[in-house]
Amino acid sequence: KTATSKHFSKKIDDLGYNFEKNHQFTNLETLVQNLDYLLDVGYRYEIPYVVYLCEQFLISSADIKIVKKLSFAEKYKLSRLQVLLIVLFSTGVK
Known part of the structure; x- marks a missing residue:
């Protein structure tokens, strides 16, 4: 049986992980290391939902x-x- 994105979504939701809540008291270097690790795992093992969540976080993060x-x-x-x-680069936004 092939695992689907929906399946992984449910499993991750079961963990109850919340990026905003869990990185609130974490320093930026640790946060970046965690993102790199999660992206590596998601990319390597073809877990699109993990990659999607990390990408969404990167898009929304001002830190x-x-x-x-x-x-x-x-x-x-x-x-x-x-x-x-x-x-952002083409419009000159920093």
Whole structure:
């Protein structure tokens, strides 16, 4: 039986993990390391929901510098994040 994105979504929801709540008291370096680890696992084992959640977090996070976001976008082929960063660069938003 093939696992689906919906299946993994349910499993992750069962863990009760909340990025905003759980990184509230975490320093930025640890947060970036956790994102790198989660993206690596999600990308390597083809778990699109994990990659999607990480990409959404990167898109919405003001704490992580654009250069670091670009590094994640390139390394893990995060197309929505790449497009957003291109728009930000082309409009001069920092």
